[in-house]
Amino acid sequence: MKNTTHTFRIGISCLAWGALCILPLSAQDAPDVGPHPAVPRPKMESHIGNVTGHSDSSRAHYDYRRYCAGCHGDLGDGNGENAQWIDPKPRDFSAAVFKCRSTPTGTLPTDDDLFNTIGRGVTNSNMPVWNTFDPQQKADLIAYIKTFSPRWEKEKAGQPITIPPEPPVTIESISHGKALFTKLECWKCHGPQGKGDGPSAATLTDSKDQPIRPYNFAEGGNDSRFKCGSTNQDIYRIFMTGVDGTPMPSFADTIQPNDAWDLVHFLRTLQVHRHSKENDVLKAAGGKIPPYVEKEAPAAQPPSGPAGGGK
């Protein structure tokens, strides 16, 4: 009789404190602190060099909730509690659309791309440089964010674009780059001086219908960076792959590789406060970019080729 009463009392208290009775049993891995219940997620991996990241490591779960969820949200949908204060908005991992890729537009980035983004941070946004994470932590987090979209189970990362070696910077390559900047109408958004004030700039919205500004090349000092890196190779990669989820399209189908390097050289000169070999070449040429003279068969003989140095 005494036993029965005791069991009955536990039963009653479990009914009354239902949540407390069930929670410790169902959430054994790690406490689920967010407003949303934990959902079963696929087990994903990432591979960066010889480091393998695991989405189900308790560290990934902890790190994501401790460092990422505040902005990117518990469900990875970019709706963390800080998101309302942030512009541009945090990435929505459930859409699996990423800005900084080495892969063609519309494809998933490589694990290395995501690794670089975490280590680099995203200029002009609230995404900081995560120097504090060791490679294993970053790899685990990359595997973890793959659990938010089924795309990672169905698709492979795109094939990274090929970047040919950079030809030397010449005033001709800068001049041809400027002609491309005009012809491809980069200035429609980025402005004639690259100040982000082109005629279409004010109307731009990202894929979530949020207003977004085109990159202002002229802003910033000697340490100015692009969203997806700071080297000439990074600039090349940005306009050839496009910045997915934003109005910035891919030019891979429309710019020949050598032409692309000429455009890179010109874009550097728009960074007026940044020291660069391009600005040195421009200064040596008198500070003015000469008009570009169309050569015959530009595809067969790129203007930036070694024979082109007319001086």
Next chain:
Amino acid sequence: MRTCNPCIAVAVVILSPTLMLAGTISGKVTYTGTPVKQKPISMAKEPSCEKQHPTPITTETVVTGANNTLENVVVYISAGGDEANAPSQAVTFTQKGCQYLPHVIALHTGQELHVVNGDQTSHNIHPMAKANPEWNKSQPPGAPPIVQKFDNAEFISVKCQIHPWMHGWFAVLKTNHYSITGDGGAFSLPNLPPGKYTVAAWHEDYGTQTQDITITGNETKSIDFSFKAKAY
């Protein structure tokens, strides 16, 4: 008798495609209420396009015709049809005068799409896909067509961000039986073997309606759709 009809239908379909019974579903799409007034588009920022439109074109979110008919409605077989393969012929989507021609296209999953730039200005083609990869490509004047495919069915909003007034739709379907209403709001879905079908009508602003209908032989069945106009 009741059990025989489908047998005959199946036998006819398999054995003699030339003698195949084929019905047609046709009708009209209309609206009730007052649609929102479409706004004139200023292309002052793109003179090469502006001069192609002596009378400014308007937005095309709701395009109506006489007698309350509704255009740009994609009417298609959403259930019951054969999920036939994509036709080998490509569907063309043209940018001309900084306008998408036509405003809405429909294509089969896996069917080739050719995006053509007929303008003297660069466009960027940015389909805001959700179920398919979201890509965004630049297309300067004179560039070859952009060739793409979509593997999953969905209605994709397409934008050019250089010219923010440019907006269109890709209706990616799992069927070749579709019809987009034009002037007069009429549609026709021919070559339907006997069977039970669900016909869906999709409009970019008014959403989707469906109706079930059965085709028993060589017949034309008429159905109409009516959408309630949104005030804004």
